[in-house]
Amino acid sequence: MRVRRAVLIGALAVLTCSAASRGAEETPLLAHSPTLSKTQVVFAYGGYLWSVPREGGDARQLTTGGHEGAPVFSPDGNWIAFTGQYDGNIDVFVVRAEGGEPKRLTWHPGADIADGWTPDGKKVLFHSNRESYADFDRLYTVPVEGGPAEMLPIWRGEAAWFSPDGSSIAYVPNELWQTSWKRYRGGQTTPIYIVRLSDLALEKVPRENSNDKDPIWFGDTVYFLSDRSGPVTLFAYDTKTKAVKQVIDNKGLDFKSLSAGPDALVYEQFGGIYIFHPSSGKSA
Numbered sequence: 001m002r003v004r005r006a007v008l009i010g011a012l013a014v015l016t017c018s019a020a021s022r023g024a025e026e027t028p029l030l031a032h033s034p035t036l037s038k039t040q041v042v043f044a045y046g047g048y049l050w051s052v053p054r055e056g057g058d059a060r061q062l063t064t065g066g067h068e069g070a071p072v073f074s075p076d077g078n079w080i081a082f083t084g085q086y087d088g089n090i091d092v093f094v095v096r097a098e099g100g101e102p103k104r105l106t107w108h109p110g111a112d113i114a115d116g117w118t119p120d121g122k123k124v125l126f127h128s129n130r131e132s133y134a135d136f137d138r139l140y141t142v143p144v145e146g147g148p149a150e151m152l153p154i155w156r157g158e159a160a161w162f163s164p165d166g167s168s169i170a171y172v173p174n175e176l177w178q179t180s181w182k183r184y185r186g187g188q189t190t191p192i193y194i195v196r197l198s199d200l201a202l203e204k205v206p207r208e209n210s211n212d213k214d215p216i217w218f219g220d221t222v223y224f225l226s227d228r229s230g231p232v233t234l235f236a237y238d239t240k241t242k243a244v245k246q247v248i249d250n251k252g253l254d255f256k257s258l259s260a261g262p263d264a265l266v267y268e269q270f271g272g273i274y275i276f277h278p279s280s281g282k283s284a
Helices: 018-024 278-283
Strands: 032-036 040-045 048-053 067-073 079-085 090-096 112-117 123-128 138-143 158-162 168-172 193-196 201-204 212-218 221-226 233-238 244-246 255-260 265-269 272-276
Touching (some): 032 255, 032 265, 040 067, 048 067, 090 112, 090 123, 112 158, 212 255, 221 255, 233 255
Antiparallel strands (some): 032 040, 079 112, 123 138, 168 193, 193 201, 221 233, 233 244
């Protein structure tokens, strides 16, 4: 599988405001859920995980034998956590960044979905409805070395990401009710919350009934995707000033997913993968 360099954009200078719609102009590759390390992009395609150098090139298949998705690199880039279904159950697994035999971390009959990592890279963050009395998810961590999962003291949540110091988590309390309903504005739109784990103090990212998702903590900023201004695009919430700003003026198709590596963000649009550098974005 060949991934063109044009699909992996390495600088905001290439991704100008008007070019944010180029995803609609590219031939779709059907890659989705990309994640980023210093050297690699890993994404899901055809039910498996694939790896490609950040500068572009030939993609290499990392997994086989089941159905894998939702990959996310560990902070040091050595491991990839993902959601896998091999024997009828949906669980959290990890695999070395270079590939190999996946290691199963969860064993509950409920569906366990990988979200991220603790900042020290020792545990995988995931969401599951395994202990819910109704159809909603809660957040858990599980050690990479193996062991029981620990439920976090948050009533409900998914699509979560730890702050760099591990003191807080940004998360979405519930899933999008109808992902194909463009610019839905009913009672089940999705806000983003930030919880401080020491005292469970809750902070809500400012919004007006928009669909916000995929919060990613990068420095003092929580980046996220939202349809608050039209097509789903990238926004940033400054946790110090409490200000929200639109980062990319998207005049094309919706951005579908967002993740981050040590120095950049990565998102999916129209089956293509794009890399965004926050340092360049702040000066644009």
